Amino acid sequence: MTDAHAPSSRVWTVPNALSAARLLGVPLFLWLVIVVEQDALAFALLMVSGLTDWLDGHLARILDQRSRLGALLDPIADRLYIFAVVVGLAWRDFIPWWVAVLLPLRDLLLWGLVPLLRTRGYSSLPVHFLGKAATFNLLYAFPLLLLGGGDSALATLANVFGWAFACWGISLYWWAGLLYAWQVRTLLHHTLPVPRGGGGRP
Incomplete structure (x- = not known):
């Protein structure tokens, strides 16, 4: 069924x-x-x-x-x-370069875990709510930081709120990444490798 x-x-x-x-x-x-x-x-x-x-x-x-x-x-x-x-x-x-490096670095590290997942027949793990919350914060932060590039009072306010969302988003983004890495570690510890040609899980 x-x-x-x-x-x-x-x-x-x-x-x-x-x-x-x-x-x-x-x-x-x-x-x-x-x-x-x-x-x-x-x-x-x-x-x-x-x-x-x-x-x-x-x-x-x-x-x-x-x-x-x-x-x-x-x-x-x-x-x-x-x-x-x-x-x-x-x-x-508008933002320092370390921010531009920090976010893609997290994704690069997680992509490195995919071959380990495939040894257990998985292509990915379910998306955690922390990852969704991080993306939500970042997608709010970036437009505000873009709007905060001027000299007006509105730009200053947008910059303050933009950085607040950005700090929360970056923290949650890495927290979700570390949680994902821990899930991969747990999976590797408690499961056996899938034989070659044995198929995979979604």
């Missing part, structure tokens, strides 16, 4: 289309921030990206259009947006 609510192999779904559109927005954001320095348009793009990030998951549930492709596209889009935004903001000196 198959689970009616399990992710399907469908590709052409509304949530997947929204995730693909978010991916196309990544190079556009970098062009707006670094090349033409159109901060207002870049800010609007981040707002639209945040809305579609919530909307694709919401539609996947209410339309019953959850898919394996969507489960990959959504976190990939989140990671690429985080990477693009920290590079763009660091390039414009």
Whole structure:
């Protein structure tokens, strides 16, 4: 018996289309921030990206259009947006470069755990709520930091709140990463390697 609510192999779904559109927005954001320095348009793009990030998951549930492709596209889009935004903001000196290095470094370390997971037949582990909270904070922080690049009172206020969200987001991002690494360690300790050609788990 198959689970009616399990992710399907469908590709052409509304949530997947929204995730693909978010991916196309990544190079556009970098062009707006670094090349033409159109901060207002870049800010609007981040707002639209945040809305579609919530909307694709919401539609996947209410339309019953959850898919394996969507489960990959959504976190990939989140990671690429985080990477693009920290590079763009660091390039414009809105944030220090150590922030731009710290966030991708966490993802790089976690990607290094994937071959270990595959020895146990897994391609990934379930996303923890701390990771979702971290992404939520960071996706709020970056538009505020972008808005905080001016000299007005509004820019100062945006900068303060932006850094508050950023500090929480960075801390939760690494906490979630360490928790994920601990889960991998536990899995390796309590399970046996899967024989070659023995298939894998989702």
